[in-house]
Amino acid sequence: MEYETKRQFPEPRASHFLEQFWQDIRYALRVLRKNPGFTAIAILTLALGIGANTAIFSVVNAVLIRPLPFTEPDRLVRIFETNDKLHLSQFSSSVLNYLSWKEQSPRSFDQMGIIGFVSLNLTGTGEPEQFNATSISPSLLPILGIHTIAGRNFRDDEDQPGSPPVVMLSEGLWKRRFAGDPALIGKTIALNGIQYTVVGITPAALSVLTASDINVPLTIDPGKEARLNHVTVAVARLKHGVTLPQAQSEMTSIARRVAQQFPEIKDWGVLLTPFPQWIIAAQLRTALLVLLSAVVFVLLIACANMANLLLARAAGRHQEIAVRLALGAGRQRLIRQFLTESALLSLLGGAVGVLASVWVVRSMGASLPAGLLPISDVSADSTVILFALGISLCTGLLFGLAPALQTANSDLNAILKQGGRSGTGGARPALRRALIASELALATVLLVGAGLLTQSLFHLRAAPLGYQPDHLLTFQLSPPAARYQGVPKTWLLYKSLIDSLQSLPGVRGAAVSSGLPFAGGSYTTTPMAPIGKSILPAGNSIPIDWRLVSPAYFQTMQIPLLRGRLFDEHDDTNSAPVMVVSKKTADSLWGADDPLGRVLSVVASGRQFTVIGVVGDVRNTSLNQDPTPATYMSAAFRQLPLMDVVVRTDAEPNAVLASVRQRVHEIDAELPMANVRTMTDWIANNAAQPRLNSTLLEIFSLVALIIAAIGIYGVLSYSVNQRTREIGVRIALGSQRSDVVKLVAREGLIIALAGIGAGLLAAFAVSRVMASLLYGISVNDITTFAVVAAMLLVVAAAACYVPALRATRIDPIVALRYE
Numbered sequence: 001m002e003y004e005t006k007r008q009f010p011e012p013r014a015s016h017f018l019e020q021f022w023q024d025i026r027y028a029l030r031v032l033r034k035n036p037g038f039t040a041i042a043i044l045t046l047a048l049g050i051g052a053n054t055a056i057f058s059v060v061n062a063v064l065i066r067p068l069p070f071t072e073p074d075r076l077v078r079i080f081e082t083n084d085k086l087h088l089s090q091f092s093s094s095v096l097n098y099l100s101w102k103e104q105s106p107r108s109f110d111q112m113g114i115i116g117f118v119s120l121n122l123t124g125t126g127e128p129e130q131f132n133a134t135s136i137s138p139s140l141l142p143i144l145g146i147h148t149i150a151g152r153n154f155r156d157d158e159d160q161p162g163s164p165p166v167v168m169l170s171e172g173l174w175k176r177r178f179a180g181d182p183a184l185i186g187k188t189i190a191l192n193g194i195q196y197t198v199v200g201i202t203p204a205a206l207s208v209l210t211a212s213d214i215n216v217p218l219t220i221d222p223g224k225e226a227r228l229n230h231v232t233v234a235v236a237r238l239k240h241g242v243t244l245p246q247a248q249s250e251m252t253s254i255a256r257r258v259a260q261q262f263p264e265i266k267d268w269g270v271l272l273t274p275f276p277q278w279i280i281a282a283q284l285r286t287a288l289l290v291l292l293s294a295v296v297f298v299l300l301i302a303c304a305n306m307a308n309l310l311l312a313r314a315a316g317r318h319q320e321i322a323v324r325l326a327l328g329a330g331r332q333r334l335i336r337q338f339l340t341e342s343a344l345l346s347l348l349g350g351a352v353g354v355l356a357s358v359w360v361v362r363s364m365g366a367s368l369p370a371g372l373l374p375i376s377d378v379s380a381d382s383t384v385i386l387f388a389l390g391i392s393l394c395t396g397l398l399f400g401l402a403p404a405l406q407t408a409n410s411d412l413n414a415i416l417k418q419g420g421r422s423g424t425g426g427a428r429p430a431l432r433r434a435l436i437a438s439e440l441a442l443a444t445v446l447l448v449g450a451g452l453l454t455q456s457l458f459h460l461r462a463a464p465l466g467y468q469p470d471h472l473l474t475f476q477l478s479p480p481a482a483r484y485q486g487v488p489k490t491w492l493l494y495k496s497l498i499d500s501l502q503s504l505p506g507v508r509g510a511a512v513s514s515g516l517p518f519a520g521g522s523y524t525t526t527p528m529a530p531i532g533k534s535i536l537p538a539g540n541s542i543p544i545d546w547r548l549v550s551p552a553y554f555q556t557m558q559i560p561l562l563r564g565r566l567f568d569e570h571d572d573t574n575s576a577p578v579m580v581v582s583k584k585t586a587d588s589l590w591g592a593d594d595p596l597g598r599v600l601s602v603v604a605s606g607r608q609f610t611v612i613g614v615v616g617d618v619r620n621t622s623l624n625q626d627p628t629p630a631t632y633m634s635a636a637f638r639q640l641p642l643m644d645v646v647v648r649t650d651a652e653p654n655a656v657l658a659s660v661r662q663r664v665h666e667i668d669a670e671l672p673m674a675n676v677r678t679m680t681d682w683i684a685n686n687a688a689q690p691r692l693n694s695t696l697l698e699i700f701s702l703v704a705l706i707i708a709a710i711g712i713y714g715v716l717s718y719s720v721n722q723r724t725r726e727i728g729v730r731i732a733l734g735s736q737r738s739d740v741v742k743l744v745a746r747e748g749l750i751i752a753l754a755g756i757g758a759g760l761l762a763a764f765a766v767s768r769v770m771a772s773l774l775y776g777i778s779v780n781d782i783t784t785f786a787v788v789a790a791m792l793l794v795v796a797a798a799a800c801y802v803p804a805l806r807a808t809r810i811d812p813i814v815a816l817r818y819e
Contacts, residue, residue, distance in 0.1 A: 024340040031341060039345070042306060046349025047356060048703055049302035050395065052295040054350075054380070054388045055357035055364075056696075060288050061387070062378045068275055069205035071145020072237075076275040077244065079112075079234040079251065085267045086527055086543050093234035095220055096227040097265065100258040101234075101251070108238060108247035113140040115210060115233040116218045119478035119642040123670045124190040125177065130478050130674035132642075134210040135218035141202070143237045144209065150174075151185040151200030159217040166217065167196040173213035174201045191216075192480030193670075208279070227262055228527070228604035236272075248272045264603075284373075286772050287693050294449065294700045297442045299395065301704045304435040304442075305711045306399035310342065311432055335404045342400025343393060350392030354380070357388075402431065436711045437755035443704040444759025444792060448767060450701040451784040452774055453694040459776030460687055465517065466618035466627060468558040471508075472679035473653035473660065474516055477671060478642045487573060490639045493667065498550060500663045501647055506656050509556035509648040512635055514548040516644045517620045518682040519675070528631070531599040531608060535591045541603050544585060545620060545630040548638055554580075554615055556648045564596045564613030572636040579609035584617045585629040600631065609633065623686050624775040646679070653678045693773060705792070708755075709799045716748045716803035744804035745797070752796035756789055763788075 032039045067073055080090040081097065098114050106112070116135040121128055138154040141147065149171060158166055167189065169178075178184050188195040191214070202215060218232075238247055248271075255270045361378055380388075477497075484490045494512045501510035515524065529541035536542070551567040553559075562583060571578055579600060586595040601608045609631075617627035635643070649656050657676065664673055684691075730740065767779040777784075 021340075024337050025344065027337065028341040028344045032345065038309070042309060042345050043349045043352060045302050045305060045707060046346055046392075046395065047352035048707075049295075049299035049353070050346075050350045050388065050392055051353025051356040051360070052700060052703070053292075053299050053391055054354050054384060055360045056288070056291050056295045057387050058357065058361045058380055058384050059364075059373070059378055060292050061381070061383050063280060063288060063373060064285065065383065066381075068279065069146075069203075069208060070275070073275050075238040075240075076144070077236055077238060077247070077272045078275065078278045079236060080271040080273055081230060082269045082271050083267050083527075084269075086541065088543060090271060090273070092230040093232050094227055094230050094265075095225045095232055096222060097255075097258060097268075098232065098234050099220065099222065100261070101254055101270075104254045104257065106236075106247070106250055106254060108242045108250045109236040110239050111139045111143045112234065112236040113137045113143045114218055115140065115235070116231065118216065119476075120191045120214055120216070121193075121478055121480055121670070121672055122177075122189065122191060122214075123193070123672075128670050128672035129177075130476065130672040131173075131214045132212055132674075133214035133216065134212040135216050136210070137218050140235070141206070143235060144206070145237075146203055146205050148200035149203050150182055151198070153200060154217045159219050161219050161221045163217070163219065165191075165194055165196040166199045167191065168200040168202050168215045169198060170202050170207055170213040170215075171204055172207070192478075193482035194480075226604045227265055230526075235275075244272060244274065283772050284689065286769070287689065290449065290770055290773065291693065291696055291700075294446055294697055297446050298700050298704050298707075299391065301439045301442050301707050303395055303399040304439045305707050305714075306342075306345075307402050308432050308435050308711055308714055310338075310400060310403035338404035339397060339400050342404070343396035346392045346396030346399075350388055350395070354385075354388045432715050433751050436708070436715050436751050437758065439704075439708040439711050440752055440755025440792065440796070441759035441762060443701065443708045444756050444788060445763045445766065446697065446701040446704050447788045447792065448760070448763035448785060449770060450694070450697040451788055452767060452770060452777060452779065452781060453690070453697055455777045455781065455784060456774040457687070457690050457694045460623045460690060463619065463623055463776070465683075466559060466616050467517070469679040469683055471649045471651070471653055472557070473647040473649060473657065473676075474519055474644060474679055474682065475660075475673040475676040476519075476642055476644050477512075477664075477673065479668070479671060481641070487636075487638055491572075491636050494550065494635065494639065494643065497645070497664065497667055498552065500667065501645075501660060502552075504656060504659050504663065506650045507647055508650055509552055511550045511553035511556040511646055512639075513550070513553055513644050513646065514635070514640045514642075515620070516646060516679070516682070517618055518622075518686045519644055519677075519679075527603040529601050529603055530589045531601050533593070534589050536589060542588060542629060545628055546602075547630065547632050548635040548640060548643075549632050550635045553632070553646070556646055557618075558648075559618060560616045562614045562616060563594075564611070566613055566615075567632075567634045567636075571634045577607065577609045577637065578612045578634065580613040580615055580632040581611050582617050582627065582630040583614055584627055585631055586611075586614050588629050623683070624690070690773070690775075705795060709795050712748055712752065712796055712799040713802065715751070716744060716800055717806070740808045741804040745800045748796060748800035748803075749793075752793060752800075756792050756796075759792075760785055760789060 068076075070076060079093060079098075079101070081093055082089055082091065093114070095114070095116075098112070102112055114137045118133050118135050120131050120133045122131060136154070138156050138159055141153045147153075148168065151168070154166065154168070157163060169184075174180055174184065184198050185200070186197065188197050190196075196216070206215070207213070236247075238244070251270045251272060255268070259266045259268060358380055361380070364378075477494075479490055479493055484493055498510045498512065501507055524547070525543045525545050527541040528544045528546075529539070530536060549567070551569065551571070554561060554566050564580075566580060567578070581595060581600070589595070589600070590598060595611050595614055598611045599608050600611060615632070618630065619625065619627050620630065621628075647653070647656070647660060661673060664671060730743075763785065764780060771779050
């Protein structure tokens with residue numbers, strides 16, 4: 001008897017479950033194979049949603065989630081200097097202030113380090129090449145917790161003035177220029193005409209921080225430094241157990257003591273910022289999170305559409321379900337079978353989507369401007385693969401659960417009584433309408449966001465630059481100090497080059513500057529104070545951008561002269577120091593008074609300049625940043641190690657590039673041209689991130705709109721099929737075909753209005769997150785909201801039209817025979 005009971009009620013076994021699971025998979029594959037059209041549409045819909053999510057998550061993972069390639073990066077901080085009086089919240093560090101902090105021996109830090117920036121020309125091994133290099137303290141690599149992959153780090157005594165010149169090369173440069181030759185360690189290379197001994201090869205991780213291929217020791221001669229010259233990056237590693245607020249409190253006290261010792265920095269303080277917060281700009285972080293939210297919306301829309309498709313498809317399978325229930329199939333087993341089908345669909349769609357996302361990420365990485373992302377490697381690692389697998393399974397459960405529960409809970413008797421007739425399918429119309437309304441609500445939010453970003457990009461492109469960017473060719477030069485010692489000799493080089501370039505056919509003008517707009521050169525800001533009468537309170541100063549330019553700079557850039565005069569050949573080291581200021585500088589310092597003849601003092605050096613002219617304002621650093629106060633000094637007085645050359649041409653700038661390069665080599669064959677670009681290229685590079693944000697959101701919105709429109713069409717088509725008899729009776733009783741159109745269209749438009757209305761309310765609430773990404777437009781721009789609503793209504797009406805038209809063609813006689 002005991003034996004028979006066990007045979008009748010066997011205990012569940014893992015092998016039995018696996019056997020049933022394998023049966024479910026094989027049956028699901030047969031069902032999908034029998035409906036190739038439905039399967040293809042479903043896989044494509046899911047591939048769009050899952051692929052878009054995987055592609056954007058790959059970038060988010062690389063930038064925001066993947067730890068920085070340093071040891072315990074959460075303990076790394078950058079030390080900014082601040083000045084509330086000058087409205088400077090995150091400013092570079094002064095070398096002398098850094099030394100004073102170290103002398104105070106902060107107990108919060110294991111070590112402190114510093115990074116400077118230099119320009120170096122590599123010669124003697126192939127074509128001359130210019131590099132934006134970094135000068136670093138020997139403590140930097142230990143602070144970051146990284147090691148050289150060949151050779152050694154700088155020694156502590158190698159950062160002293162007069163030490164033998166040594167250099168570390170990046171792994172990338174080592175492999176590209178020297179074929180990864182290990183024998184390079186200990187040999188010398190020529191940098192700026194000086195022989196440097198190669199002592200080590202640094203890993204790619206260091207370039208994440210320095211963005212350079214060459215590193216030399218930062219030598220400090222305190223006697224040649226100014227305490228208000230903020231040009232370096234100071235970093236530190238927190239000791240174990242020390243929190244950021246504790247370290248901030250100690251550094252604030254130290255900065256206060258240093259300020260008491262040196263009154264010129266009495267208004268300066270310090271701010272500790274964690275590495276991730278510093279390296280990853282807040283605007284980039286916001287943009288990535290907005291894009292990730294957008295693709296999640298696309299996936300939710302795809303899920304809602306898939307649920308509708310499965311509900312409609314389940315209506316044709318009720319006879320099959322009824323027979324299986326009648327033969328003893330359990331409802332749990334049926335739910336599992338339906339979920340297996342939806343999960344299999346989702347996994348197939350996910351596989352296609354992941355393959356597409358890999359291609360998209362590679363294409364995106366190849367097309368993005370250098371420096372747009374703080375990392376160079378965006379790839380599908382194990383985290384991305386697990387993410388794709390996870391959202392594929394969750395998506396399958398999400399869109400498959402409602403149809404599975406509804407079908408498994410169908411009334412067996414009611415279905416069997418229908419016999420061979422096509423039943424209603426039990427699909428609750430309210431559920432399907434709610435799903436479509438939710439699709440439209442999500443699509444509305446996406447379209448509003450895309451509309452705001454598109455209009456912002458339009459405003460950026462239309463923003464006045466203050467100069468004429470067309471037909472401008474730009475490049476950078478860094479004459480080695482070993483061969484061009486002193487201002488007069490370096491100025492003679494630039495003056496000879498300008499004269500030579502201006503004589504070229506097709507060249508209308510040439511000039512040099514210490515920094516061009518958007519060109520990534522030497523951006524310099526320093527506090528300046530007016531001498532004498534000013535609208536500023538006595539003794540106050542403001543941060544002002546300063547540039548060193550040749551006399552023809554303003555004419556070459558076509559920056560208008562508003563008052564006074566520009567520099568000429570008489571403004572040199574033998575004349576009194578003079579300055580040209582921007583309109584914003586004049587307005588900020590002297591208001592409506594005449595600025596000509598006024599004197600402006602550079603706070604750091606105490607040097608005074610007389611204003612001789614006023615020029616138009618120029619956007620220098622970013623398209624979405626209004627022009628800031630700027631001053632211009634004659635390059636004949638001083639040149640920076642790195643200078644920009646700008647050439648205005650009659651035709652396409654690249655057409656004269658070969659001639660320009662020849663003239664440079666005629667003057668100095670070992671002087672490389674770097675960052676050769678047109679000014680329009682620099683502007684396009686500056687607009688790359690907002691353009692990418694706008695383009696991606698537009699694409700996601702279009703996909704969402706198409707899926708939502710298909711959903712409306714599907715719901716109304718299903719409704720027409722279910723109401724064939726009713727519509728036939730209405731027509732037979734005298735209803736006009738226009739009445740039938742209104743009947744069907746009204747149903748669709750009510751759904752559309754409900755979804756669009758809910759979406760507009762949601763967009764009004766969430767659009768504030770995008771405020772930092774917008775320029776020249778409000779987050780609650782009424783025009784954008786109205787245009788989006790109107791467009792969605794038009795699309796919804798178009799989606800309603802075909803089912804409504806088909807309803808008018810129903811033959812009343814056929815309809816009355818229906819069922």
